[in-house]
Amino acid sequence: MATRQKTKLVPIPSKSLVPERDVDKRPILECINLGISFGGLKAVEGFDLTIGRTEIAGLIGPNGAGKTTVFNLLTKVYQPTMGTVLLDGMDTHDMTTAQVNRNGIARTFQNIRLFQNLTVEENVKVAMDAHMKYNMWSGIFRMPGYWKEEKIAHERALELLSIFHMEDLANAQAGSLPYGAQRRLEIVRALATNPSLLLLDEPAAGMNPSETAELMENIRKIRDTFQIAILLIEHDMNLVMNICEGIAVLNFGRIIAKGTPDDIQANPAVIEAYLGKKKEA
């Protein structure tokens, strides 16, 4: 099992915590009082979170706490009714989902959303669309731009697939892959958009312990190779406590604790949220 990384979280001017190495740089993501209400129900409210440029952060909480809703707010699948999201200093208020992605947030989904009828390689290449320049006509008439960019895309797709040793599956249909491979392909597809912040929604769901251990290694590898920030939602506490440097705990749409894995494990509010209150005798 991988050894726990000791990271010191230090406060930055906005009074949030980021890993020490990211202190002097602008945080990649800053949520200020973010919230959304559906009718009268406040699904998420007062959500404050700052993520450093190379931080691996975790978002945990009991079922129905609003974790996936936070992802949907960050990627503009839902338009927030309160608060601000600063992505690398830019306000994302007027951006669409596609624009948020082009500005640096890529995500995976809790219920896998691959392009089932495309091949594995096509799934990755289609995610590079924003970085390709040739237009419809050079595609139709097979102009030099088409050949050049398609060759680059092909090579880069195989390179990204090799992170998870999936090059051999490049020609398989995405929908026919086993469950674990589909989850990994979603991560590769997200990486292909060249993000600066990667959101992973339960990446280890349905994986066995050895697959989870491999996934942990790969998440670290991704952060180290691409020097990006990663925010993940996960129920596997072993994974969260091992790889996350900063953790936020959500319950009933509100953050109830923030800190390093050690802080969180010792926090009485967190224990109460997960296990319930001790009965007073």
Next chain:
Amino acid sequence: MKLKLNKTTRKNFATYGVVILAYVLLQVMKGSLSSSLKGMLVPICAYVVMAISLNLTVGILGELSLGHAGFMSVGAFTGVTAAIALQNVIPAAPLRLAVGLAVGAAFAGIAGFLIGIPVLRLNGDYLAIVTLAFGEIIKSIFNNLYVGIDKNGMQFSLLSDKTNLAEGGKLIIEGPMGIGGIQKISTFTAGFILVMITLIIVFNLVNSRAGRAIMAIRDNHIAAESIGLHVTHYKMMAFVTSAALAGAAGTLFAMNYSTIMANKFDFNTSILVLVFVVLGGQGNMLGSIVAAAALTVLPEMLRTFADYRMLVYAIVLILVMLTTNNATLRSWFSRFSLKNREKEAA
């Protein structure tokens, strides 16, 4: 990698090959064909192009369009009008036909763009119903449109003939009477070339970044947005391309008859083309081609059944659907196909 790329390419080249082979065979046998069959060669080409273009919307983009005949109609009327108006300017018939096809495609493309703006905001059943409505609207417009040409240029009027053409002027589109006195300049060779161009456009579009994006949107549009694809842009690209190709098919079709009326391009025609696509297999261009050709010829072949012609046609259709969906027959057929054998082994 090499293998897969070759597989798609191989399939595409097989399709080109079948079309070229069919053209050569028909050219060789031209002398022995019955005159009714000879007269159907151009309509077959037009319907093949219609089927391929609708397959782009239905099979690749994944949206059901029930108004495809509307775009055919736009192409037919604008293309023929252009050809008639340019009769004195361009004496060479093939060139005039080419210009007519281009004009028809351009106007149908514009119509596709305008209709696409409201329609592509919808999806599923709603989109299908609205395309149906637009198909009918286009039919009504051409049923009430009068276009004439005189020395002052083109004159347009709606509902009744108020064009007041000058001496020597000529009324081209006469409302419900449509266009009469068309010079039949469509040829089988022109039809064949149009089919080939359509195939090249569709195959190359599908195997480029645009095609990948369009199919990604079809498979999962939330994920497509999450990777930064501009969904509306790509949907529009597929829809307009499909409409423009249908427009060219309409011009080709219309130039094969001496008169053409708006009622020819009604809901039934849209459904007929949809049947070609579904029968041939969604996303399968060769299937569309074969289905379009076979089902266009079939009613002609069934003339011996006289009054029961359409009944037999319907029964044949049902039988084909049943057999192509029969698991036993399918596996029997797949023994002859290398591709499927590989799939079973995997």
